[in-house]
Amino acid sequence: MQQIINFLIRNKTFLLFLLLFSISLLLTFQSHSYHKSKFINSANFLTGGIYKSVNNIGRYFNLKKENDILLEENNRLKSIFFNTKTNLLKQDNNDSVFSAKYKFKPALVYKNSYSATNNYLTINKGERDSIKQDFGVITSKGIIGIIDNTSKKYARVMSILNTNSRINSQLKKSNHFGTLTWNAESPLLVQLIDIPKLAPVAVGDTIITGGRSTIFPKGIPIGKVVSFKLDETENYYNINVKLFNDMTSVGHVYIIENLDAEEISNLNNPNE
Amino acid sequence: MNNIISTNIARFIVLVLVQVLVLNNINFLGYINPYIYILFIILFPIKNNRLLFILLSFLLGLTIDLFLDSGGVNAAACVTIAYIRPVILKFVFGTIYEHQTVKFNNTELGQRLTYFSIITVIHHLILFSLEVFNTTKILLILKKTLFSSIFTIILCVLITILFSRKNK
Structure with a gap:
């Protein structure tokens, strides 16, 4: 027992560091999953x-x-x-x-x-x-x-x-839908994935929200297709979408x- | 002694406010922001209670996280640099540090620059690794670390020169 207490006292700085570091890591991991970052957010x-x-x-x-x-x-x-x-x-x-x-x-x-x-x-x-x-x-x-x-x-x-954002969206001219994600590279471009290969995609097409989620009504404009290519499995398109909104x-x-x-x-x- | 405490409290508040209200809106070339709030950790008195120092650094990082909605990345980076600061001080200043007589205003510019750079780069590397949190984007992490570090170091050195009192 004596030894344990001695050990704690000798390494108190390191232990405090470890404790605080793990708390911050925990908060970080929580913030990487949607709906879990309850404590540390700017809405207070x-x-x-x-x-x-x-x-x-x-x-x-x-x-x-x-x-x-x-x-x-x-x-x-x-x-x-x-x-x-x-x-x-x-x-x-x-x-x-x-x-x-x-x-x-x-x-x-x-x-x-x-x-x-x-x-x-x-x-x-x-x-x-x-x-x-x-x-x-x-x-x-x-x-x-x-x-x-x-x-x-x-x-x-x-x-x-x-x-972490995933928003259901679709092509305006056909009903092929996919998921809107972001690859963290440019604030002007977002990525639309999981659009099937059969969909008629062309540069300049408008992307709108799909009515499949309960969050957004169908038909809110998102952006325009600037480039697209097939993903690794060759079955789905990865589409770069330029936002109508200036998010900056x-x-x-x-x-x-x-x-x-x-x-x-x-x-x-x-x-x- | 009282003077030191009040200076540090004022520094804490001013640096946090400047950081979140001004510097995080710079976004030079889209993503480069200086993080000068670590000046608090860099300039913290050397004769100190290490436990208190680490705790304060954690609070500083957490406050910044609160404003920036970044989970706990700033807190993690701050705690780390606060913990390893003595090692860096010993490495950079050598014997002067051993005698506990380092005054940042009196040190050579070269030594000060090395000290600032090491702390800044470590801080930014942890910060951006945790923020991006994706091993496939190592290039993005390194790019952000490099450019933001340069920006931070230049600003930190300029600020310390501007606000240093001349000791006669």
């Missing part, structure tokens, strides 16, 4: 608060650009609205309008990163605004990511520029809530 009152106060100053410098983006989006929505043959306003009594499937909420990005291999964003909406895990996040141009952690006032979004500068985003998500997941896991 301290980091969220600091990012908020800095953002309050910084956002004035982007007002002009944000205005342009909003104007562009308004313009697009107006042209859709007034050019549809059936005027939506007259259908107000129709039930299909009221049985909305998706709920949208605007939010502001406080912190964005794109140079690491696992990137996250912090936004200014949290549990207080009934934001939960697994809601989708988009901008007017394309998708951003999925909510992965929430606190009272803030939420953390797992960006599509994250090597994101200001305002929309959070999508799928109101049917719970029902669908209950159907798929009847045992729970």
Whole structure:
């Protein structure tokens, strides 16, 4: 017993180092698997608060650009609205309008990163605004990511520029679907894998989200095909997709809530 | 003594804030960021309680991780360099360190540069290996380590020169 205590005292520095090092390794491993990095994330009152106060100053410098983006989006929505043959306003009594499937909420990005291999964003909406895990996040141009952690006032979004991110997506012109991943090389390009060899892929094709997940509705634009090649098994395409979004500068985003998500997941896991 | 404690607390807070609010948004050429918060570990007084020093380094790394959503990679790298710092000090400064009389302001630029470089490169190598965490991307790790290290070392040396008090 004496010897053990002596040993502990003699090597206390090394043991402390070992302990702290293993704690940090544990945290690191947790952060590499989706939904497990609970403790260390920027959606808490301290980091969220600091990012908020800095953002309050910084956002004035982007007002002009944000205005342009909003104007562009308004313009697009107006042209859709007034050019549809059936005027939506007259259908107000129709039930299909009221049985909305998706709920949208605007939010502001406080912190964005794109140079690491696992990137996250912090936004200014949290549990207080009934934001939960697994809601989708988009901008007017394309998708951003999925909510992965929430606190009272803030939420953390797992960006599509994250090597753990897997998003169901498909070609716009045919229904061949695959998985959107990122190889950590460029913040402008993401990779679409598992598209079958039979699919008619061409450079310039548009990639959209597939309706197979409960997170994103079908048809949200993602990007354009810039190059593609067959993978090692020669059965599937690996496609490089250039994002419509500039992930290096994101200001305002929309959070999508799928109101049917719970029902669908209950159907798929009847045992729970 | 009080002076040393308050200087170090101030240094801790200022370095963390500068790191997360300014330097992590540089993204030079898309991925090169300096990590100057390790200046806290580099410049920590040499006469110290090693347990406290390692614990503080861990806290520093964890704070940075909290802001950057990086799990525990910064904490791991910081704890490691804090633990092996005496070895590096002995290697670089030799007998002066043995007598516990190293003052960073008085050391030669060459020695200081070697000391900074060794610590920075070790820190960055651990940081990026854990962050990328993929053996097939060793080239990416080395590339990030090399360029970020150069950036960090230059900034660290400049900052220590700028903020050094002239001892007469």
